[in-house]
Structure formats: C-alpha cells, structure tokens
Amino acid sequence: MATTDADNFYYNFSIVDPDENGSENFHTFTRVFLPCTYSVVFILGLAGNTLVFVILVFYEKLKMLTDIFLLNLAVADWVFLWTLPFWAHSAAQEWAFGTVACRVIRGLYTLNLYTSMLTLTSITFDRLVAITFATKAHMCQTKRTTWGKAVCVLIWVISLGFATPQFIFSEVVSIDKAICHEKYPNHGTELVLEVIQVTLGYFIPMLAMIICYSLIVRTLLHARNFQKKKSLKKIFSVVAIFILTQSPYTFLRLIKIIDWSFNLNSSFEYAIIITEALAYLHGCLNPILYFFMGVKFRRNLRKIIKSLRCIKGRVTAKHWQTTEEEGSKTFTASNNADATSMDPL
Secondary structure (H helix, E strand, C coil): CEHHHHHHHHHHHHHHCCCHHHHHHHHHHHHHHHHHHHHHHHHHHHHHHHHHHHHHHHHCCCCCHHHHHHHHHHHHHHHHHCCHHHHHHHHHCCCCCHHHHHHHHHHHHHHHHHHHHHHHHHHHHHHHHHHHCHHHHHHCHHHHHHHHHHHHHHHHHHHHHHHHHHHHHEEEEECCCEEEEECECCHHHHHHHHHHHHHHHHHHHHHHHHHHHHHHHHHHHHCCCCCHHHHHHHHHHHHHHHHHHHHHHHHHHHHHHHCHHHHHCHHHHHHHHHHHHHHHCHHHHHHHHHHHCCHHHHHHHHHHHHHHHHHHHHHHHHHHHHHHHHHHHHHHHHHHHHHHHHCCC
C-alpha cells in the first residue's frame, strides 16, 4: 500500500469512525482472535508437515514424483508456519523485531504463497498425467522424478523473484503502535504487484485445478475401478477446500486495492481479518488433503506408532533392568553390612 494512504488509514480509522467503542472493540478482537488463530495453525501445521517430512524422507524414500512435490509443499508450508509466531506477537502487542526482521518475515510469507500455489499446480498436472496416461507415466517414472526435482528448484527461483518486492518495500511504521507492512513508492506499483500476486497465487492454481481435475473426473468416470468413488471424493475435497479457504480473502484484497474507501468500513476490516485467518488454515490443511487421506500415509503412520511403542518398550525394560540391578546391588551391600556388623571385633 502507498505510504501516505496507509498512514492516513491507521490515523483516520479511529477518528472518522463515529463509534469509538467500535474501534476499541475491533482492536480488542484482533489482539485476541489473531494470536489464537495463528497459534492453532502453527501447532497443527508444524506437527502435520513434520510428520509428512518424516514419512516421505525416511519411509517412502522419495520414490515417486508425487512424493517430491509433496515434500516441496511441506517445506513451503514450514517456511510460512515459522512466520506466524512473529505475527501473533505483533497482533497481541506490536511489531518489536525491527526493520530487517520485518522485511524477512513478509518476504518469507510471500515466498511461501508463490511456492505453495505453484507446487499445488504441479501436483495437479502430475495427477492428470498419472491418471490419464497411467501406463506411459509408470514406464517413465525415473525420468519424471528427475524432471520433478528440476521443477521444484525452478518453483523456488520463480517464487523468490516475485517475492523480492516484499523483501525490499516492507517497513516498520509507528502510528498508535509499531506495525510491519509494505510501503510501496506509489499506488501504481502496489496495484501491479497485487495483481501479479493474486494471479499467480490464486487464479492460475484454481484454473489449473478446475481444468485438470475435470479431465481426471472424466477419465475416472469411464474407468471401472472400485476406488473410483473414493478418488472422486478426494478430488472434490481438494478443489472445494482450496476455493473455500482462498477465495474470500483474495476477493476482499482485490476490493481493498481497487477502492481504498472500504478500509474505513469497520465491518470490512473484520471481514479482512477473518478471511485472512481462514486462508492461513490452508497451511495445516495441505497435509490432510494431499497426504493423510492416502493409503500410504496410514500404512507408514502405523509403522511409526509401532516403532515408538518398541522404543518405549525398550526404554521401560531398560529402566526396570537398571532398577533391578540397583536393587540387587543395594540388597547385596545391605547383607554385607549386616554380616560385617555381626562379626566379632
């Protein structure tokens, strides 16, 4: 957002709003709602993506192209999740981490946005090829895996390029409290960057999902497979969750950029806060949508639980063995002491 516009908004919001209590209620709402939401997303997302990472690297050994894309998605979500504690503290108090941290954190958030969405698009194309051209895709699995690694590297390079403005233009501004946000040279630059971000971060992935999954559904409808119904449910879940979590915040952002006067509407600001938190939920939903629903995950999860039980059993057995040895030593020492005390001097 342009510097003057942003500063005027934060100054005017409490003055123009005739309901001072409404303004205070809004600030109280953000101080409570955002830290709680960010904390939940951080904990669930960190646990889920860590589990995905462990299973893919140590159990699946990244054998399939889909595994590589899922790992890339988990890493991208990890990058995003580690920015949430900073935003939680900023929402509850104020930004207290300086300008460098502000630029890094905002840059990492945008980097994740592009990386995550471009990876989702790659997963969509991969599933289309794997289902529509199943035989040929299976025969070329090694070559596809190599290309997949190259695509992941390219995704990070492209994402870093488009996230560069966030690393450059993010600043800390003190009004009623210190906040971290973008300070673009002018409104035109802001508008261009927002359009690029919305296009790459929402419209292209959504369009790719709709087209590719439509072709996948058509292929599955003609296939005689007992798992067809389950596959269709999973596909509809992926598309529905993506649209439901990302669409509201994206459209409100577009409205906010097109007409700045909406920023002076307290109801609109409530909507921005709530839909942004809803969009962030995608960081902890990705493992569920793309991994937890699969057979491979449940099989490997059982292996992990079994391994943890074995480790716990060994630790318990070792603990009892140590206790018995210490008890035996104590008993022997006690007997020796008794025998010594009974000996005549």
